[in-house]
Amino acid sequence: MKLTADNYYSHETDxxxxxxxxxxxxxxxxARALAKLKEDWQPVSSPVPLLVGNYVHSYFESAKSHQDFIEANKKELMTRPTKTNPNGHLRAEFKGANSMIQTLQADDMFNYFYAPGDKEVIVTGTIDGQLWKGKIDSLVLDKGYFCDLKTVDDIHKRHFNTDVAVPNFIYDREYDLQMAIYQELIKQTFGVECNPYIFAVSKQTPPDHDAFKFEGMTDRYAMHDDMRKVKELQPHFWKVMTxxxxxxxxxxxxYCRETKMLTGFVNASEIEV
Ligand SMILES: [Zn+2]
Structure with missing residues (x-):
């Protein structure tokens, strides 16, 4: 099946x-991933953080994308209409998103790097014989780099995921793995080795923002290790899917809490924490 902007996020292509x-x-x-993929189960969590991210993304994609996004998500974006305000008004989270947009827009370095790129570029490739897909926020092939835009609660918050190289939001959310995969898929799609950059903007008032590269020893090692991890884990994931x-x-x-059945007693001293 050929990937297009319309089917990119469909479970069919997944x-x-x-x-x-x-x-x-x-x-x-x-178990949860498979149930989601089979459309047997859906998370009930709030879609607002995801919508805030997409709201900001669509703005920097194009004026039309942003308008289409607002049209498609009007119900979630606006408050309920009242007598004094028959159209409702933009919810607080999206007023926050507007100030995130303004923060980025006012920054010369962001404009210099992010604006000229091709937006939402679909890339594909194979890793150890398995097909992969990716979507690049902003790709500047002739200068050999790509950018990803991230919305985050607080850029400087410490995370406590012990599996990662450094306890910040990038490593906690495995954005390093995303950059490693995207770099590989761009290389396979266009034959160009590109440097990954992340522009992050925070949901704080006023928003923080910053630009990140992956050129330190730890960053390079982490990306190398990410590819190794992908190759190690993906055969089992595919077998679970088939x-x-x-x-x-x-x-x-x-998902596990909802479908849980007890099978025995656990020693009180051995509860996983
Ligand atoms: Zn689970």
Whole structure:
């Protein structure tokens, strides 16, 4: 199946192409990832943080994309109409998103690097024989780099995920893995080795913003290690998808809590914390 802007996020193409978000889903909980993919189960969590991210993204994609996004999500973006305000008004989270947009827009370095790129470029490739897909926020092939735009609560918050190289939001959310995969898929699609950059903007008032590269020793090593991890874990994930192997349940997530049945006693001293 050929990937297009319309089917990129469909579960139909997820069965053929691994993506960074699906891979991360499987890493967190295989049982939950599979249930989502089969459309047997959907998370009930609030879509607002995701919508804020998409609101900011669509603005920097094009005026039309932003207008289309607002039209399509009017119900979530606006408050309920009242007598004094028959159209409702923009919800606080999206007023915040507007100030995130203004923060980026006022920054010369952001404009210099992010603005000239091709937006939402679909890239594909194979990693150890398995198909992968990716979507690049802003790709500047002739200068050999690509940018990803991230919205984050607080750029400087410390995270406590012990599996990662450095306890900041980039490593906590495995954005380093995303950059490693995208770099590889761009190389396979266009034959150009590109440097990854992340522009992050925070939801604070006023918003913080910053630009990140992956050129330090730790960053390079982390990206190298990410590719190794992908190659190590993906064969099992694919086998879970085809039904050849059973998914492992994490036992703690939303999905696992909803479907949990006790099988025995656990020593009080051995509760996983
Ligand atoms: Zn789980």
């Amino acid at each position: 069965w053929q192409y691994m993506s960074v978000s699906l891979f991360k889903d499987f890493e967190k909980c295989e 039904g050849e192997e059973k998914p492992v349940a994490c036992g703690k997530c939303e």
